Amino acid sequence: MDFISFLVAYWPTLIQLTAEHLGIIVVAMALSLALGLVVGIAISFSPRAAAIVLGINGLLMTFPSLALFSLLVPVLGIGSAPAIAGLVVYTQLPLVRNVYTGLTGIDPALIEAAEGMGLTPLKILWKIKLPLAWPAILTGIRTATVMGIGIGAIAAYVGAGGLGVLIFQGISRNNDAMVIVGAILISAISILTDRLLARIGDRDRS
Amino acid sequence: MIRFDQVSKSYGRNRQVIDDLTLAIAEGEICMLVGPSGCGKTTSMKMINRLVEPDSGTVLVDGRPVNSVDPIKLRLNIGYVIQEIGLFPHMSVADNIATVPVELGWPKPRVRARVDDLLALVDLEPGLYRTKRPRELSGGQRQRVGIARALAGDPRIMLMDEPFGALDPLTRAKMQDEFLAIQEKIRKTIVFVTHDTDEALKMGDHIAVMRAGRLLQYGTPTEILRHPADTFVADLIGSRKGLKLLRLLDCGSLMRQGAAAADLPVLPARATAEQALSEMLRCGCRSVAVADASGVTLGRLDLDDLIDRVARDD
Ligand SMILES: Nc1ncnc2c1ncn2[C@@H]1O[C@H](COP(=O)(O)OP(=O)(O)OP(=O)(O)O)[C@@H](O)[C@H]1O
Ligand SMILES: [Mg+2]
Numbered sequence: 239m240d241f242i243s244f245l246v247a248y249w250p251t252l253i254q255l256t257a258e259h260l261g262i263i264v265v266a267m268a269l270s271l272a273l274g275l276v277v278g279i280a281i282s283f284s285p286r287a288a289a290i291v292l293g294i295n296g297l298l299m300t301f302p303s304l305a306l307f308s309l310l311v312p313v314l315g316i317g318s319a320p321a322i323a324g325l326v327v328y329t330q331l332p333l334v335r336n337v338y339t340g341l342t343g344i345d346p347a348l349i350e351a352a353e354g355m356g357l358t359p360l361k362i363l364w365k366i367k368l369p370l371a372w373p374a375i376l377t378g379i380r381t382a383t384v385m386g387i388g389i390g391a392i393a394a395y396v397g398a399g400g401l402g403v404l405i406f407q408g409i410s411r412n413n414d415a416m417v418i419v420g421a422i423l424i425s426a427i428s429i430l431t432d433r434l435l436a437r438i439g440d441r442d443r444s
Numbered sequence: 445m446i447r448f449d450q451v452s453k454s455y456g457r458n459r460q461v462i463d464d465l466t467l468a469i470a471e472g473e474i475c476m477l478v479g480p481s482g483c484g485k486t487t488s489m490k491m492i493n494r495l496v497e498p499d500s501g502t503v504l505v506d507g508r509p510v511n512s513v514d515p516i517k518l519r520l521n522i523g524y525v526i527q528e529i530g531l532f533p534h535m536s537v538a539d540n541i542a543t544v545p546v547e548l549g550w551p552k553p554r555v556r557a558r559v560d561d562l563l564a565l566v567d568l569e570p571g572l573y574r575t576k577r578p579r580e581l582s583g584g585q586r587q588r589v590g591i592a593r594a595l596a597g598d599p600r601i602m603l604m605d606e607p608f609g610a611l612d613p614l615t616r617a618k619m620q621d622e623f624l625a626i627q628e629k630i631r632k633t634i635v636f637v638t639h640d641t642d643e644a645l646k647m648g649d650h651i652a653v654m655r656a657g658r659l660l661q662y663g664t665p666t667e668i669l670r671h672p673a674d675t676f677v678a679d680l681i682g683s684r685k686g687l688k689l690l691r692l693l694d695c696g697s698l699m700r701q702g703a704a705a706a707d708l709p710v711l712p713a714r715a716t717a718e719q720a721l722s723e724m725l726r727c728g729c730r731s732v733a734v735a736d737a738s739g740v741t742l743g744r745l746d747l748d749d750l751i752d753r754v755a756r757d758d
Contacts, residue, residue: 351530354495354603355544355593356519369534 259400266325278337321393329382336378340371445471451501476648523594523602531578544597562592690718699743704733
């Protein structure tokens with residue numbers, strides 16, 4: 239089966255798989271961002287906790303993703319749950335690290351001025367630290383999301399669907415067109431997302 | 445108004461930073477803290493708004509120990525200016541100035557009016573500067589905004605830690621003059637840290653000279669110039685004490701009341717004795733006429749009187 243006839247025959251499936259893929263990514267990124275913000279903010283108050291948490295995160299990232307996803311199946315079953323959990327684990331490091339460096343890289347004079355004027359620690363976080371750390375946090379979101387879209391292909395392996403299905407089925411059926419279409423769609427989504435988030439960053443800066 | 449009562453502070457076991465500091469600062473005055481780097485000026489100042497807590501002794505504001513006041517409430521009612529200024533770069537000038545009023549829960553129209561009043565007070569056109577970001581301002585303009593921000597909640601006390609330290613000498617002198625003019629109107633109790641003795645002599649109603657955490661001398665600029673407590677204070681003030689005294693006396697208080705010859709140079713009553721002497725040297729005369737703001741002659745200042753008064757101990 240050649241490329242064009244593949245696209246013509248399969249386009250409804252392609253759209254469905256893309257939607258599945260995006261769905262998993264959106265849910266995983268939302269959870270990961272929430273967790274990353276909480277952890278990043280928490281460790282910004284303690285350099286020692288930061289060293290430990292960032293170290294563990296770094297270790298988790300070196301764990302092969304296929305193995306991690308498989309290990310999550312006995313715990314969370316088949317489907318999108320282990321996929322989302324795995325993605326959250328993998329995207330934590332860039333998020334936590336960027337939230338942390340963003341919050342701790344702020345000019346201490348600003349914090350001192352805010353404190354001396356009578357802002358509470360919570361107000362300082364909300365009104366001063368988070369807005370100033372936002373560019374760094376956004377960079378973290380960008381890196382994590384692009385990473386997540388790629389790793390999301392492996393979600394098909396644990397039955398979560400998504401564009402990875404094309405790659406896994408393509409390989410088992412010896413259908414090169416299927417593998418290539420899956421790979422190209424994943425790349426395209428990554429590039430588009432990356433550009434979009436970069437745009438948001440540029441807009442915020444001006 | 446502000447009192448330090450036997451206050452001590454150490455960092456670590458044998459790093460005594462403040463050593464038994466006792467000091468009373470009167471309402472409506474500018475108290476200058478001077479001394480070499482690391483002598484504890486900033487630390488002392490930060491004890492007033494509880495950014496630093498003493499190990500022993502008490503700091504009192506209006507007779508109340510500050511450690512009995514909630515630190516947030518305390519700080520909202522004490523203006524604070526630091527050398528780095530610390531304007532929030534992601535906020536407009538107006539939002540920076542509005543920080544404390546917003547925290548105090550003022551209604552929006554009142555906050556807006558206050559911001560404009562303060563911009564005008566520090567000589568920045570509100571319409572032009574309200575919406576600017578700090579990075580669009582010069583160093584001097586930033587410091588003006590910093591002062592406006594510290595005044596915003598109408599605190600009775602202002603703490604200023606080397607506010608003009610980073611400015612070039614010209615801008616610095618201008619800011620000093622303007623700040624003194626503002627203080628004439630607002631009459632805050634001000635604690636002002638500097639390590640520039642000339643700034644201390646010029647701005648202070650009282651000067652506290654510190655060294656290695658101890659208070660060496662507390663007095664008016666004239667007292668400190670005339671009777672330095674020890675050689676350290678004398679060295680700190682430096683040479684040409686007589687000329688420095690000239691800057692502290694004004695023509696209005698030195699002159700003899702009455703008429704003055706019409707051909708004499710005329711100086712305003714608030715001109716310094718230094719300006720009067722300079723005028724005498726320039727025109728080769730031994731007297732100047734002193735006039736009020738509208739040009740009406742108040743009296744005459746003679747060179748002999750000037751020398752007597754500067755040298756006389758009173
Ligand atoms: N948080 C801290 N921990 C340890 N030592 C400190 C701390 N804060 C200040 N010190 C030390 O206390 C001493 C006094 O510091 P302080 O900042 O009050 O000096 P200063 O008179 O303001 O000096 P400068 O003119 O350089 O600003 C210094 O020796 C400083 O190193
Ligand atoms: Mg200091």
